[in-house]
Amino acid sequence: MRKLEMTNKRGASAASPPDRTHRDLIRNELDRNVLVEAAAGTGKTTGMVERMLALLGSGKCPRARSMAAVTFTRKAAAELRARFQVELEKALREATGERRQNLERALSEEEQCLIGTIHSFCARLLRERPVEAGVGLDFEEIDxxxxxxxxxxxxxxxxxxxxxxxxxxxxxxxxxxxxxxxxxxxxxxxxxxxxxxxxxxxxxxELQPEQVEKAAVELEGYIAHMAELAHDLPEDPGNDTLIPQYKRLPRVASHYDDLRRPEQLMEMLELLDSNVHIVQKEWKKGHHLGAENARSEKARWERFREEVAKPNLRLWRExxxxxxxxxxxxxxxxxxxxxxxxxALNFQDLLIKAAALLRENPSVRRYFQSRFSHLLVDEFQDTDPIQAEVILLLASSDPREKEWRNCVPRPGSLFVVGDPKQSIYRFRRADIVTYNEVKEIILHGDSAGKEGLLIKLTANFRATQPVIEWVNRVFRPADSESEDSQASMLRFPARACQESPSYVPLLKGREEGCPGELCGLYPLLVPEEYQSKESAVEYEAELIARTIRRALDLGVTVPRTRRQVEEGRGPEADPSDFMIITRNTTNLSVYARKLREHDIPH
Ligand SMILES: Nc1ncnc2c1ncn2[C@@H]1O[C@H](COP(=O)(O)OP(=O)(O)OP(=O)(O)O)[C@@H](O)[C@H]1O
Ligand SMILES: [Mg+2]
Structure with a gap:
């Protein structure tokens, strides 16, 4: 077994990640509105908790009840609350003088500090002012x-x-x-x-009968033409995609009993509304056919598509x-x-009603603005326009401004944290466009004329150096280098644009307590003979389970952070050091079975 080596030669390096000066701003710039933009594992939530403590400790936010810290999922909210409690107690132990008094008061009022999801926050607003919000006094929040x-x-x-x-x-x-x-x-x-x-x-x-009739006649004419030509077309179409259509469509059409019935006609037209690709040499293999036929049939297909299929389908879809x-x-x-x-109010109801309550009632908004002097939002990349509206209406210096996009926030009222690269709720309209709009509002300035602060964190505390190098290499934008444009489209661009955040290389922030043998990337290859998906998954799961088993049996060491070492964690790998990530959940049971077979708790 490898001897435990402490690598704390750099002394205070735990507090000195490479981007330390940026991190300090989170605690020190309390009068300014701040947007922290950083990648996963760079300490964004940690920074938010530090900001909360700095606001309370300095007296800028004198009461815990004046602070609202929101995030987007219940799990994240529970974690935020737990982290806040632990850090508050820790900060109090180290504090002296006025800061101590402030933190003591904060601790005594801690349960009044609103830490929760944006939905529970909105529910709180509605419960305080149900009459103005137009909701029942005893409404139920439904998940x-x-x-x-x-x-x-x-x-x-x-x-x-x-x-x-x-x-x-x-x-x-x-x-x-x-x-x-x-x-x-x-x-x-x-x-x-x-x-x-x-x-x-x-x-x-309206779909006029004459129009249906006309389209049906055209279709039948074309289908008859295809059927006639089909005999002369070659057996094997190679990469040509028009030949198979000519062979298949007459057969398909014969199954419809009445192409003058719109739904039957339109189903057929759908089949003709596609791109085709011709390969002239394949046509030359047919009877009495040549390149000329290939070109003219393609032109015919396209003409039919443009003049008959598309206009009729459009009408039908309307x-x-x-x-x-x-x-x-x-x-x-x-x-x-x-x-x-x-x-019953669902999540959307809570947001929509809270936004309307704030938008339409200046006096209610004024009340909540004095109630919540400081708003902190984590995971802001998952915001949607209504969530952004609630936050900005509350932070607005003018309680009568109804358009959230015109709201100018009060100094120091907003602290927003996000990683646009982790935006996962795009399907719910949360997208980077809203994120960027809010970013612009914050950076543009507060009602005292001070610009907002953009803090970028780049040191990652979760990953080891080889992993960081790999991530940086894989996501680096393909600019001047000779990489194909296909790959570069899948990456983050060098400069941010409307649709995408920019690429930012990660730096290592993790402070190693002791080194380990198992660190880096080790490809496990599935041999080519495992062609079917099932057999490949089975093989892969077995290989992964066996690799973990062997690492455990041999007492292979893994690098530990300084904190882990201080907490007494030894360098030998244990099952919790391994993580299996799959593209989807379909085959998870296979991996679980293999882990069981190899006696690995999971
Ligand atoms: N300044 C720091 N020094 C040392 N470790 C830190 C520091 N900040 C954060 N960490 C550690 O890094 C890990 C990740 O921190 P945190 O959860 O705050 O990151 P995050 O950016 O919010 O991640 P995510 O994007 O997943 O929400 C945690 O284990 C945390 O304790
Ligand atoms: Mg976080």
Whole structure:
């Protein structure tokens, strides 16, 4: 076994990561609004907790109840609260004089400090002012699971209502458009996520019988032409994609009994609305066919697509869209009514109602602004426009300003932390555009005319040097170097743009307590003969489990941080040192089984 070597030669290096001066600003610049922008594991949440303690300790934020620290998931909120408690107690032990008094008071009022998710924060605002917010006094906050069940119930009620009531006409119209009610359920479940989507006026569209007739005649003519040519086309089309279409489409068309029925016609047209690629040499292999045929047939395909398929499909999609939206809006009414009846507010309700409460009631906003003098937000990359609105309305110097994008924050009221590269809720409209808008507002300046501070942290405390080098190499933008443009598109650009944050290389911040043998990247290769996905996964899982088992049995050492060493953790690897990351959860059970087989707790 390797001897435990302490590498604390640099003395105070625990407090001296390479970007230390930037980190100090978090604790010292308390009168300025701050945006901390940094990658994973660089100490953003740690910085936020330090800021909270600095605000309380210095007396800039005299009462714990005046501070709101929010984040986006319950797990993150629980972790933030736990870290704050531990650090507050620790800071108090080391404090003297006025700082000590301030921190003692903070500790005695600690439970009044609002640390939670943005949703629980909004719920708090609504509970304090239910009358102005227009919510019931005893409303229930429902989580995503309860909300999903409510949507299920609303959809059932809505469908049953349609079938029982007046809606025969609506249902037969739906049928005529080739749609079935149950097919729309998943659209409804998704649609319900966007309560602020309004009906979009569309010009009235009708599908005229003559138009259907005309398109059907054109289609039948073209299909007949394909069928005729199909005999002469070569067996093997190589990379040509038009030949297979010519062979397949006449067969497909023969299964439709009436191409004059719009839904049948449109299904066929869908098949012709695609790009094709011709390979002239393949056509030359056919009977009496040459390059000329290849070109003219491609032109015919494209003409048909542009002149017949696309315009008809467009009209058809508009008709379907109109119908689908009509139904979704009706279903949403049922869902809204159900929530109202039960006094249930989902996550979106909480945000929307809190934003409206602040936007529309200057006196309420003034009250909350004096109540919450300091707002700190973690994981801000996951914000969406309504969340951003709540935060900025609260921080605004002018309680009458209704447009959050025009709000000018009060000095020192905002501390926002985010990593735009970790934005994971894009599907919920949280995107880097909102993040950048807020960033601009903060940096532009506060109501005292002072610009906001952008603090970038680059030292990473989680990863060891070889991992950092690998990450930097893999994500480095492919600029002047001769790397293919495909790869560079998947990377972060050298300069930030609207859609993407820029590449920032990581530096090592982790302070090693003792070195270890197992450190770096070791590719485990799956031999080519494991062609099927199942066999490859099985092999890979076995290899991983066996590698871990061997490392444990041999007492292989891993590098430990100084703190780990101080906490008495030895250098030998234990099962918690290993992490298995997979692309998705599909095969997790295989990895778990292999770990069990090798007696590795997980
Ligand atoms: N100044 C520091 N010196 C030493 N270790 C630190 C420092 N700041 C943070 N750490 C350690 O680095 C690790 C990551 O910190 P933290 O969770 O604050 O990072 P983060 O940027 O918020 O990460 P994420 O992006 O995952 O939210 C923690 O174990 C923390 O204790
Ligand atoms: Mg964090």
């Amino acid at each position: 995503e699971e309860a909300d999903r069940r409510l949507r299920d119930e609303a959809w059932e009620l809505f469908s049953a209502g349609l079938i029982l009531d007046d809606a025969h006409e609506l249902l037969s119209e739906l049928h005529r458009l080739g749609l079935r009610l149950p097919d729309l359920k998943s659209a409804f479940m998704r649609f319900a996520d966007f309560p602020d989507v309004q009906e979009w006026p569309l010009p009235p569209t 008709l379907r869209y109109r119908m689908v939206m009509r139904l979704l809006f009706r279903a949403r009414k049922v869902y809204d009514e159900l929530r109202r009846e039960r006094g």
